Amino acid sequence: MxxxxxxxxxxNGDIECFNQLMIKYEPIIQRFVYNMIKQKQTAEDIAQEVFIIVYNKLELYNKKCKFSSWILQIAKNKTIDYMRKYNKTTETNIEDARSIATDAISPEESFEFKEMKEEIIQYIDALDEPDKQIIILKYTKDSTFDDIAEVMEMKLSTVKRRYYKVRDGFKKHMSKEKRGVSYEV
Structure with a gap:
């Protein structure tokens, strides 16, 4: 609401309302775009373009839909346009990676956490683009399946099927990693 x-x-012309909207959604949009293209500066630029589009097309927003779904759909489309235009593949800039270690955990726990994070990132990066977007929306925005279906322009059943398939695939992948290579006799 x-x-x-x-x-x-x-x-109604209240610029402060637009500033509040930007404060609320800019980090979400930047994180969403970054997770698709892995380039911090480009993600920031695309987020700015999204807000220009939002400002210019706001009268087209259907108030029956969630605003967050509408703006994420614009971000998704703008990012896909960028990827098509520049035929970009995702690359991670080492300078953009944040340190995940804290003083509160032991070095061993930190190492295990880093290993697990890298494993998850590798798994997600290997997914098809729609599956990757579903996972990103589910976990970075904590979106509902209905929201994701709206943003992705997919049927709800398709979003759920793809999500659970990816989740089950990750569980199988991790169980293989823990067991190591097994040889059949």
Whole structure:
């Protein structure tokens, strides 16, 4: 409901409402785009373009839909346009990676956590683009399946099927990693 009030304020000319909307959604959009293209500066640029589109097309927003789904759909489309235009593959810039170690955990736990994080990132990066987007939306935005279906322009059943297939595939992948290579006799 808060988003609807902000949208109405923007449509009535209140620039402060647009600033509040940007403060709320800019980190979400940047994280979503970054998870697709793995380039921090480009993700920031695309996020800015998304907000320009939102500002210029806000009167087209259907208030029956969740605003977060609408803006994420714009971000998804803008990112796909960028990827098509520049035929970009995802590369990770080492400088963009954040340190995950803290003083609160032991070096062994930190190492295990880093290993697990790398394993998860590798698994997600190997997924097809739609599956990758579903996982990103589910875990970085904590979106519902309905929200994801709307953003991805897919049927709800398709989103759920793909999500559970990826999740089960990851469980199998991790159980193989823990067992190591097994030889059949």
């Amino acid at each position: 808060e988003d609807i009030k902000l949208v109405e304020g923007i449509l």
